[in-house]
Amino acid sequence: KQEVTQIPAALSVPEGENLVLNCSFTDSAIYNLQWFRQDPGKGLTSLLLIQSSQREQTSGRLNASLDKSSGRSTLYIAASQPGDSATYLCAVIKGGQNFVFGPGTRLSVLP
Amino acid sequence: KAGVTQTPRYLIKTRGQQVTLSCSPISGHRSVSWYQQTPGQGLQFLFEYFSETQRNKGNFPGRFSGRQFSNSRSEMNVSTLELGDSALYLCASSDLGDTQYFGPGTRLTVL
Numbered sequence: 252k253q254e255v256t257q258i259p260a261a262l263s264v265p266e267g268e269n270l271v272l273n274c275s276f277t278d279s280a281i282y283n284l285q286w287f288r289q290d291p292g293k294g295l296t297s298l299l300l301i302q303s304s305q306r307e308q309t310s311g312r313l314n315a316s317l318d319k320s321s322g323r324s325t326l327y328i329a330a331s332q333p334g335d336s337a338t339y340l341c342a343v344i345k346g347g348q349n350f351v352f353g354p355g356t357r358l359s360v361l362p
Numbered sequence: 363k364a365g366v367t368q369t370p371r372y373l374i375k376t377r378g379q380q381v382t383l384s385c386s387p388i389s390g391h392r393s394v395s396w397y398q399q400t401p402g403q404g405l406q407f408l409f410e411y412f413s414e415t416q417r418n419k420g421n422f423p424g425r426f427s428g429r430q431f432s433n434s435r436s437e438m439n440v441s442t443l444e445l446g447d448s449a450l451y452l453c454a455s456s457d458l459g460d461t462q463y464f465g466p467g468t469r470l471t472v473l
Contacts (some may be wrong), residue, residue, distance in 0.1 A: 285462065294366075294452055295464040324464075340405065342462075347419045349395065350462060352405040 253274035253278045255343060255353035263359040264331055272326040279319045280347045281343045286315050286326050287338040289355070295340065299326070329358045363389055366455050366465035371443040374471045380441040383468045387434050387455030394416075394436040395414055395462065396428060408451075440470075448472045 253302040254277045264270055274284070283302045287295040298306045299315040301324065307316040312329040324341055337356045367386045375381050387394050395418075396408040407420040411430035430436045434455075440447055448471050454462040 279457045287464070292469070294368075294466040295454075297461050297463060309381070342405075349407040349410055349420065351407070352397075354404045 253281075253343060253345065253351045255341060255351050257339075257341060257353040257356050259356060260354070261357040261359075262359060265361050266331060266333060268331050268360075269327070269329050270301055270358070272328070272339050272358070274324040274326070274353055276322045276343045276351075277323075278343075278345065279322050280302075280345055281319065282346045283315055284324050284341060284343045285350070286313075286324075287342065289339045289340060298339075328358075331358075333360050333362050336360050346356050364462050366453060368451075368453055368465040368468050369441035370468060371466065372469045372471075374473065375443050376473050377445060379443050379444055380439065381443060381470060382421045383438045383440075383451055385436045385438070385455075386467060387436070387453075388463055388473070391455035391463075392434055393456045394430055394434065394467075395454045395456070396438050397420075397452045399452060399467075400448075403471070405452070408438065440450075443472045445472050 256272040256275045258273045285300045286298040288294050296309040300315040301308050317324045338355040344350045344351045369384045393412045394412040410418040414430045423439045428438045441468045450467045452467045454464045456462045
């Protein structure tokens, strides 16, 4: 059974810092991995999708990497801003199955 | 394209009642998945429909059911509501297993 964990559970940083969020999964036979952000009481916004054949994806200040063999992904946020404050979730999917989500990392960026 | 829409956005019911939630996917998307999000359990997969057929099902009791119509719109039904069913219910649409796009969710409160 696939299990997804995220470290740290919560993170508070001053504005302008670069930061890394971690995601680990137990079954490396994944189809793809997706990072989302969720604002309080809202739905999920897709940030980056990494397919199993890819090693990383970039969008603006965000960069996500994937190491299937070690069952890890990292989300790098450059020059953090208060607007980045949210919960960040990673999710993995195996072919023909459903997404399995991690518990999330709650990020606070202080002005 | 319009995003994923869910109705209603908020719902208050009492124990023992039943409820129906609706989800309209992004135009052209044939897959609709439903998730339950609670503070204690996080995001848990309920079921996925593809072209009107249930393709995957999570580990929820039979009180939770769903269906998908020919226009890909999906409904989720919960019968005999329990206090523990209070949650944010999210639906997501995708096309052939790629990026999942989430709706804003329906907040269900069971009194």
